[in-house]
Amino acid sequence: MSKFKPVKYEADGCLLEVFGVLFEADSPSEAIHRYRQGEKVFWDGWRGSFCGVLRDEKNDTTLLFNDHIGSKMLFYAQTEHGFFYGRDLRELSQLTGLRTPDEIFIRAILEKGCTDDDRTFISGIRRLTAGQYLCVKGQEVQLAVYHRFDNTPWPYDEPMMLAETDRLFRQAVTRVIRKNEAEGLEHFFPLSGGLDSRMCQWIAHQIATQPIRNFTYSQTGHFDHLLPKEISRTLGNDWLFMPLDGGAYLTDIDAVCAESQWLINYMGPIEIATFARQQDWSRTGVVLTGVNGDNIFATETDNAHEMARIYTQGFNGNSLGSPLILQQYTESYSPFCDVDVLDFVLHVPTAKRRNYYFYDRWILTCYPQAAQWHHKHARIGHRAAMVTIAGRNIPLSDVPKRIVMSLLRRLHIYDAYREDGESMHPYEIWLKQNPQIAETITRYYTTHKHLLDNTPFRTECERMMRIGSMMEKGKVLTVLSALKAFSDTGSPTK
Numbered sequence: 001m002s003k004f005k006p007v008k009y010e011a012d013g014c015l016l017e018v019f020g021v022l023f024e025a026d027s028p029s030e031a032i033h034r035y036r037q038g039e040k041v042f043w044d045g046w047r048g049s050f051c052g053v054l055r056d057e058k059n060d061t062t063l064l065f066n067d068h069i070g071s072k073m074l075f076y077a078q079t080e081h082g083f084f085y086g087r088d089l090r091e092l093s094q095l096t097g098l099r100t101p102d103e104i105f106i107r108a109i110l111e112k113g114c115t116d117d118d119r120t121f122i123s124g125i126r127r128l129t130a131g132q133y134l135c136v137k138g139q140e141v142q143l144a145v146y147h148r149f150d151n152t153p154w155p156y157d158e159p160m161m162l163a164e165t166d167r168l169f170r171q172a173v174t175r176v177i178r179k180n181e182a183e184g185l186e187h188f189f190p191l192s193g194g195l196d197s198r199m200c201q202w203i204a205h206q207i208a209t210q211p212i213r214n215f216t217y218s219q220t221g222h223f224d225h226l227l228p229k230e231i232s233r234t235l236g237n238d239w240l241f242m243p244l245d246g247g248a249y250l251t252d253i254d255a256v257c258a259e260s261q262w263l264i265n266y267m268g269p270i271e272i273a274t275f276a277r278q279q280d281w282s283r284t285g286v287v288l289t290g291v292n293g294d295n296i297f298a299t300e301t302d303n304a305h306e307m308a309r310i311y312t313q314g315f316n317g318n319s320l321g322s323p324l325i326l327q328q329y330t331e332s333y334s335p336f337c338d339v340d341v342l343d344f345v346l347h348v349p350t351a352k353r354r355n356y357y358f359y360d361r362w363i364l365t366c367y368p369q370a371a372q373w374h375h376k377h378a379r380i381g382h383r384a385a386m387v388t389i390a391g392r393n394i395p396l397s398d399v400p401k402r403i404v405m406s407l408l409r410r411l412h413i414y415d416a417y418r419e420d421g422e423s424m425h426p427y428e429i430w431l432k433q434n435p436q437i438a439e440t441i442t443r444y445y446t447t448h449k450h451l452l453d454n455t456p457f458r459t460e461c462e463r464m465m466r467i468g469s470m471m472e473k474g475k476v477l478t479v480l481s482a483l484k485a486f487s488d489t490g491s492p493t494k
Helices: 030-034 089-096 105-112 158-182 195-209 222-236 253-261 272-276 293-297 303-314 317-326 339-345 348-366 368-372 395-408 427-433 433-450 460-469 470-484
Strands: 007-011 014-024 046-054 060-064 076-081 081-088 132-137 141-144 187-190 212-218 238-243 386-389 392-395
Touching: 007 030, 007 187, 007 368, 007 470, 014 076, 030 046, 046 141, 076 089, 081 089, 089 317, 158 195, 158 339, 158 348, 187 195, 195 212, 195 222, 195 293, 195 368, 212 222, 212 272, 212 470, 222 238, 238 368, 253 272, 253 317, 253 470, 272 317, 293 303, 293 339, 303 317, 339 395, 348 368, 427 470, 433 460, 433 470
Parallel strands: 187 212, 212 238
Antiparallel strands: 007 014, 014 046, 046 060, 060 132, 076 081, 132 141, 386 392
């Protein structure tokens, strides 16, 4: 679990508990004082990755709050036995006696590999999400929103917007660096072939006074292996590489599902989970990641649809994968998800952020040396022409390929035709080369498929296991893992 100890403070009839990591926040006594002065959302100005609970005995009131992007797991349920909350889904299920699967949630897992809302695998147990808090007073439970991001376009002033974006982004990176160095903890940060982690590491290198160590996991020889190696060497950072060759790690189903609270297809976070188990995190500080960089700085949608996409896919969905795993060992933070960065950059018109225009301008203006490497096979600042299809922006040159890929996916044969070098994890090729993977996955399904009996999604699961891709099979296995974990959780406790 995270080495950052929870804040626990009691004063004036209030007990305050805060979990996660705080970069900037009131002292506990100041927080309680502000609450007593009538500031119900006293945490709004805090910065970090956190959730918390304040119990007010004088007024029989409990406040539960999550941070601005909902980065922490805080589950709750209202039952005939009372109101319950907790940070572990299985423990809360045991505490409440709730164990009926949520069919809407399961449908979302089978279709998309994740959920877009606050549902969990258990019907009746919800999750506090981005910018939300709960006020429980006696038997009354009120869910409220204290912060909502806004992307109303501002007049495009490129020099000002680039300068302010850079200032706020560096401030966010500095928060992580200063926290680690103040706590005497080491910098151990991911680096991939993408642009987001590159920029995090480039700026961190300029700010840190202590050595930075980077880590990468990928198929050997893939650009996600070769490019990070070159960037780390250029920055003078130590670099650790874990090859994903062969895919034997794909069979670690239950452990990864449990670590990700059965909220997403286990195939999403399994690489970081496999890597994390092999490391000693005892001296590692907050992990600086590039989560959501493309979603924010290079949006693929228009202004009208952007916020829905950010809240469903950016703060929910597969973006939860890496943070959920890393929270088992330490804490993680992405400057692209920093409140101050988001509150400003989202006002840069989407027309300027699409196709990496604004992102590239920021790099070329402020960090031109970071542009020496290509990104997605294109030079920084020299992107291919784009076309909008179904609300998404796609390089014009990619349209024929995407049409063929879409057709092959519908026929469930796309992954089998992928070339080995196109993916950092060519699952279908690994399945053919290593029959033990298929055997283990088939055995897991065969052993537990009885849990699908009398469910409305049994036929769909059978079809996906028979002709689906490895990612589709992963969705079924995630559902089975959850059915297995929650099949008998005991009786409710008052």
